[in-house]
Amino acid sequence: METLGGIECFVRSAEAGSFSEAARRLGLTSAAVGKNVARLEASLGIRLFQRSTRSLRLTEAGTRFLAEVSGSLATIQSAVANLADAEGQAAGTLKVSMGNAFGREHIVPLLSDFLAQHPAIVPDWHFDNRQVDLIAEGFDAAIGGGFELPPGLVARTLAPAHIVLLASTAYLAARPAITHPDQLKQHAGIFIRSPQTGRIRPWGLINSKDARRKEQMPIDMQIRMTMSDPAASLEAAEQDLGIAVTSMPNAQPYLANKRLVRVLPDWYADAGALSLYFSAQKLLPAKTRAFIDFVVSYFRKHKMAQRFSAY
Known part of the structure; x- marks a missing residue:
């Protein structure tokens, strides 16, 4: 589930264009989103974002990864939500x-x-x-x-x-x-x-x-x-x-x-x-x-x- 959380932070950050906006949408702190993405990058052994003080841009590898996981993320989250139904x-x-x-x-x-x-x-x-x-x-x-x-x-x-x-x-x-x-x-x-x-x-x-x-x-x-x-x-x-x-x-x-x-x-x-x-x-x-x-x-x-x- 830790990897799933990292993927969600990555996808929302890519959509929003910043860790801070992704954090607002996810109900987390900007620091937490950044750490989750960093852990994901470490586990994958690739850099997903090019970071600067003013911008957050996907790397070439990040662009490919986003295309592969963004659609599946919603399906996985729905499956988890349905399993969790009381x-x-x-x-x-x-x-x-x-x-x-x-x-x-x-x-x-x-x-x-x-x-x-x-x-x-x-x-x-x-x-x-x-x-x-x-x-x-x-x-x-x-x-x-x-x-x-x-x-x-x-x-x-x-x-x-x-x-x-x-x-x-x-x-x-x-x-x-x-x-x-x-x-x-x-x-x-x-x-x-x-x-x-x-x-x-x-x-x-x-x-x-x-x-x-x-x-x-x-x-x-x-x-x-x-x-x-x-x-x-x-x-x-x-x-x-x-x-x-x-x-x-x-x-x-x-x-x-x-x-x-x-x-x-x-x-x-x-x-x-x-x-x-x-x-x-x-x-x-x-x-x-x-x-x-x-x-x-x-x-x-x-x-x-x-x-x-x-x-």
């Missing part, structure tokens, strides 16, 4: 990433039922609107949408990722009725800045009553403000400050209790799918498989895909 139960720390507003509204409420079925699992859930690197950052799974599937991952689709426009009734009542996307030009927009690019994504609206034509109209509004969090943008819309551009999963609670209403309810933008992402390895840890099965089953049973559809 009496066949899914067990261990479950590290999952999800959007802040989405996770708190739709996933946290499932926690008690999930733990009732799997009491030996310890949730370590991260609420962040960015796309995380599951493998490099050590996540077991993530829930998100609107981005391409990275190599080495697979996804289970949960629901469509539709983008809609929301505003308060007071904001709309004080202005002429909006019946077509062309009329949005005169309105204040509350936009979400992409956590990946830092920019406002130029969504194209599709008419659900004529979706076959796939004719798109731009969301052309004045930029009144931008937010990094969907919940913040919807709270700003509640203050009659403009029209929020957001996803249906985030919009759904505000529509259900009539805090906000749809603007152009026949129009939406298609951002792909809301999915549950996890490693493509053949042998998943029991804790990860339990989480995937639980969430997929819940979404199917409660018809969440239909609830999150914009039409």
Whole structure:
């Protein structure tokens, strides 16, 4: 197991480009990571890294070794985790990433039922609107949408990722009725800045009553403000400050209790799918498989895909 620990420190250091960042991801000290890698090098009789005060670079031998062991490491760790399950139960720390507003509204409420079925699992859930690197950052799974599937991952689709426009009734009542996307030009927009690019994504609206034509109209509004969090943008819309551009999963609670209403309810933008992402390895840890099965089953049973559809 000492060699396995050294290999894990080596792989994470190569991915992160530094011992300190690898240590942060592994929950160790930088010195411990460095010593583990040094022991591995000594046992192999080769130098894996070229070290300097400012950089950590793989040697030619290190590059070859990384290619050979990185894929196998996850499989070995999964096998060990499954053997360590308490009496066949899914067990261990479950590290999952999800959007802040989405996770708190739709996933946290499932926690008690999930733990009732799997009491030996310890949730370590991260609420962040960015796309995380599951493998490099050590996540077991993530829930998100609107981005391409990275190599080495697979996804289970949960629901469509539709983008809609929301505003308060007071904001709309004080202005002429909006019946077509062309009329949005005169309105204040509350936009979400992409956590990946830092920019406002130029969504194209599709008419659900004529979706076959796939004719798109731009969301052309004045930029009144931008937010990094969907919940913040919807709270700003509640203050009659403009029209929020957001996803249906985030919009759904505000529509259900009539805090906000749809603007152009026949129009939406298609951002792909809301999915549950996890490693493509053949042998998943029991804790990860339990989480995937639980969430997929819940979404199917409660018809969440239909609830999150914009039409």
